[in-house]
Amino acid sequence: MKCQDAEKYILLQDSGEMPEKRANELAAHLHDCEPCQEFQFSLIESQVHFQTLEEEPSATAMQNVLREARMNTPEGRNVRLPHFGWRPAIGMAAALVIGLGLFFGQYSSDQVAMELVMTETQLLETEDQVASTIYDGFSDDDLAFNFLMTYEDSFASL
């Protein structure tokens, strides 16, 4: 292995990208080659030094970034829900509720009964319509009692 190639493999080994089959070859070269050992040493030494030289952004820059992050939160719009299953089901349920509502609204028994009552009432004479409205819902006993009370004096005079 040439030194030029060995240096490349030293770099690739450091980044974890070296092909495994080259490992032994590189190790053998490094064992005997002083310049390549120095190259490897300078790489390691640089890493140590640069890690100690790391710097931080200003407090203002950090605050700005954190504030922007808070302000631009996606607000849960990306929560991983099974959209494909729920959306059509919700649509179908809504359509079913509307359909049932229309059906029972149009053909409900209360409404039919109301229509019959109205029709019977309308068939009567005007005066009878008033009486029908007043006495509607009274039982036969109630009506008999009411009749007796109305004509009580007339019966007494007889």
Add this chain to the structure above:
Amino acid sequence: MDISDIECINAYLGGDRDALAPLVEKYKRPLYSFILKMTEGREDADEIFQETWFRALKNIEKFKHKNFLNWLFRIAHNLVIDRARRRKKHVSLQSGIGGDEDGNATLEDHLAAQGITPAEETGGTMLGVQIEEAVKTLSPEQKEVFMLRMYGNVSFKEIAKLQKCSINTCLARMQYALGKLRSILKDEYEELQEAMS
């Protein structure tokens, strides 16, 4: 990608406003250090650091990379290039390197990072200062490969994608950068090596 990175991103996408704070904290040093070395001082670096995160936040729903820090480096790389292009227009070509009698900015002024380095701030080692000086002599591409390896542990494959070149070109740039550092810091490295052996 780191499991905790995925958890943080998913929590943020789920509406947790503070979920990204640990990631900002975790990556602030490598990202900022890289930007600082590639720009013209702390003011510029702060601006690009913020802009990198703003863009990341804007596009976080589209994030599909394996490595979040690599993605941040990629955004920062594009921003540094954009800024350098804009700056280039403002630098007088006639002024050249080394001076301008009218006191305008020269090309030299725009290349090296200004301000006090951390090594100088802490009254740190001579070696630290010398490394800083040596890095300034590298070309932007060599410097970028070197910094991405030093600060981000970015793979050569990723760097090649970022710089739109072959892995071999990236390796050659790194070899050159290390070679240059070795030649400048030869005495210091020899002393260290002797001390360790």
